Amino acid sequence: MIIPxxxxxxxxxxxxxxxxxxxxQGEPQVNPVWFAWDGQYIKLTLTRHRQKYRNLERDxxxxxSIVDPENQFRYLxxxxxxxxxxxxxxxxxxxxxxxxxxxxxYPWHRPDEQxxxxxxxxxxxxxxxxxxxxxxx
Amino acid sequence: MIIPxxxxxxxxxxxxxxxxxxxxQGEPQVNPVWFAWDGQYIKLTLTRHRQKYRNLERDxxxxxSIVDPENQFRYLxxxxxxxxxxxxxxxxxxxxxxxxxxxxxYPWHRPDEQxxxxxxxxxxxxxxxxxxxxxxx
Numbered sequence: 001m002i003i004p005x006x007x008x009x010x011x012x013x014x015x016x017x018x019x020x021x022x023x024x025q026g027e028p029q030v031n032p033v034w035f036a037w038d039g040q041y042i043k044l045t046l047t048r049h050r051q052k053y054r055n056l057e058r059d060x061x062x063x064x065s066i067v068d069p070e071n072q073f074r075y076l077x078x079x080x081x082x083x084x085x086x087x088x089x090x091x092x093x094x095x096x097x098x099x100x101x102x103x104x105x106y107p108w109h110r111p112d113e114q115x116x117x118x119x120x121x122x123x124x125x126x127x128x129x130x131x132x133x134x135x136x137x
Numbered sequence: 138m139i140i141p142x143x144x145x146x147x148x149x150x151x152x153x154x155x156x157x158x159x160x161x162q163g164e165p166q167v168n169p170v171w172f173a174w175d176g177q178y179i180k181l182t183l184t185r186h187r188q189k190y191r192n193l194e195r196d197x198x199x200x201x202s203i204v205d206p207e208n209q210f211r212y213l214x215x216x217x218x219x220x221x222x223x224x225x226x227x228x229x230x231x232x233x234x235x236x237x238x239x240x241x242x243y244p245w246h247r248p249d250e251q252x253x254x255x256x257x258x259x260x261x262x263x264x265x266x267x268x269x270x271x272x273x274x
Contacts, residue, residue, distance in 0.1 A: 018167055020155075022163070028165050030200045063164070067169050075168065075169055
């Protein structure tokens with residue numbers, strides 16, 4: 001099983017995921033994002049003009065790192081690929097995320113930006129618990 | 138200036154940095170680590186047998202993401218390269234890190250592991266403040 005039961009709680013909480021993609025020269029890039037987990041896909045919000053989206057158009061490989069806020073030695077890393085991209089027409093997805101993370105609709109939307117939803121299929125996980133690392137495929 | 142003054146405080150605190158490297162297939166990988174900043178280099182501890190070290194031997198490009206624990210919209214991303222690797226002979230570096238992060242010497246050292254210090258030169262930064270992204274070179 002790719003998502004270990006011992007760490008699945010981290011996907012149910014409104015935590016930040018640090019998301020790594022590949023830049024134009026194939027170099028790693030990483031930054032924190034909101035996410036949702038539907039039991040099959042990790043879902044992220046982006047806009048089409050953002051560098052991270054252009055990165056993922058070139059190369060769909062992506063990795064996410066999520067730490068237990070109450071225990072810095074307990075974390076989950078997921079690696080996978082973007083399998084699907086959908087328009088977030090009515091902003092339902094980003095507003096749902098914002099409600100979960102900040103308790104209100106997303107306040108920074110600009111009408112000229114096209115919001116999209118990325119569907120990421122996890123293919124590999126690695127976990128740490130108190131200095132001990134394991135992995136799942 | 139690569140490290141912006143507005144975000145340099147994040148390098149002075151014992152925060153986790155989420156570090157992205159490239160795996161054997163050139164795919165991104167990411168996980169949380171301790172770090173130290175000496176004004177010139179971001180310094181990390183590793184062991185020579187760890188996958189992250191093998192990744193960096195193949196490709197020295199690396200990126201780090203650090204979030205303000207009091208404000209999830211304020212973060213610093215650094216991209217750079219590993220410029221130097223040193224043995225941590227007497228464990229002075231990792232024990233200093235552990236003192237800073239958990240208030241005691243590193244408790245999980247195994248005598249059969251060779252601890253090393255990575256010196257990372259930041260070449261590019263990007264920052265976010267309340268939904269507004271900027272960058273520095």
